[in-house]
Amino acid sequence: MFPIPLNPRGAMAALALSCSVAAQADMTFFVTSVGLGKGADLGGLAGADQHCQTLASAAGASQHDWRAYLSTSATGSEAAVNARDRIGKGPWQNAKGVVIASDIAQLHSDSNNLNKDTALDEHGRQVKGRGDTPNTHDILTGSQADGKAFAGSNDRTCGNWTQSSEGAAMVGHHDRKGLSDDAPARSWNASHPSRGCNSEALAASGGAGLLYCFAAD
Numbered sequence: 001m002f003p004i005p006l007n008p009r010g011a012m013a014a015l016a017l018s019c020s021v022a023a024q025a026d027m028t029f030f031v032t033s034v035g036l037g038k039g040a041d042l043g044g045l046a047g048a049d050q051h052c053q054t055l056a057s058a059a060g061a062s063q064h065d066w067r068a069y070l071s072t073s074a075t076g077s078e079a080a081v082n083a084r085d086r087i088g089k090g091p092w093q094n095a096k097g098v099v100i101a102s103d104i105a106q107l108h109s110d111s112n113n114l115n116k117d118t119a120l121d122e123h124g125r126q127v128k129g130r131g132d133t134p135n136t137h138d139i140l141t142g143s144q145a146d147g148k149a150f151a152g153s154n155d156r157t158c159g160n161w162t163q164s165s166e167g168a169a170m171v172g173h174h175d176r177k178g179l180s181d182d183a184p185a186r187s188w189n190a191s192h193p194s195r196g197c198n199s200e201a202l203a204a205s206g207g208a209g210l211l212y213c214f215a216a217d
Contacts (some may be wrong), residue, residue, distance in 0.1 A: 028215035033121040034169035035209025038133035040158035052213035059122040071149035084147025095124035108203035116175035129175030138171040138207030158197035
């Protein structure tokens with residue numbers, strides 16, 4: 001029997017899929033495609049980390065130890081936690097193999113490569129930003145621009161990611177966009193506080209309870 005010629009288009013599609021899967025296996029950074037559904041109540045840092053791990057595993061990147069980029073405030077018995085101290089040393093690349101930062105210093109500088117084209121979800125898809133419907137560019141961080149927690153009683157973490165009632169959370173804009181085309185660029189990790197902690201309040205300012213996830217190993 002003669003071999004059946006392979007459809008060139010089918011071969012190209014198979015190759016593209018293979019490359020995509022390989023890139024996702026090497027992925028060390030992504031924006032979550034979905035939130036946990038309870039606003040900023042993530043079940044604390046442990047719940048947020050597990051969300052990152054679950055989504056990464058489903059995308060073929062289970063070999064890494066995934067951490068959510070989140071800070072927490074100091075309480076009576078617990079010290080503050082800085083997001084920058086949770087995520088390893090880098091470098092980090094998205095699901096398409098594009099490096100967004102080589103190390104902690106670059107990540108928290110103006111020279112990082114984090115924007116709408118590179119801050120992709122775990123499947124390598126763009127996350128909706130300003131101008132899209134719905135806008136979901138508010139990413140939960142609870143952090144200052146340097147990646148550190150807020151000091152004192154200035155809670156910007158919705159009760160350290162355990163409540164969806166009172167409070168507010170600091171968010172960043174993954175697309176670095178402001179409210180209009182001529183508005184100044186916004187920070188990826190410290191743009192403004194949310195309007196509240198429940199899902200409706202997050203959506204009101206352009207959020208969906210999404211997180212930045214980093215491979216910390």
